[in-house]
Amino acid sequence: MDAISFGKAGLKGWRARLADAVAGPVSRRAPVTDDQVRAAIGAVFLVLSVMYVAKAAKDLAAAR
Incomplete structure (x- = not known):
């Protein structure tokens, strides 16, 4: 997997439209x-x- 494929993995929905426009x-x-x-x-x-997911998991663990 090259860097361009890695970066494009994060482009879905409105993020892809934003990237296309910019x-x-x-x-x-x-x-x-x-x-x-x-x-x-x-x-x-x-x-x-x-x-975001890591912070949510950390907050969940701290709440227990």
């Missing part, structure tokens, strides 16, 4: 491709999701 303008202004921009956005959302 990828073109960013790639025209920066030395990166559309796929790299989408992958970066997807990776951010994927990491945020994992952090």
Whole structure:
């Protein structure tokens, strides 16, 4: 699994539409491709999701 596939795994629903809308303008202004921009956005959302689940699990364990 390469970095682009990893990043794109976080793009579902509105996140994918957001990444599609942002990828073109960013790639025209920066030395990166559309796929790299989408992958970066997807990776951010994927990491945020994992952090959210980890915090919820921690809070659940602390409540017991």
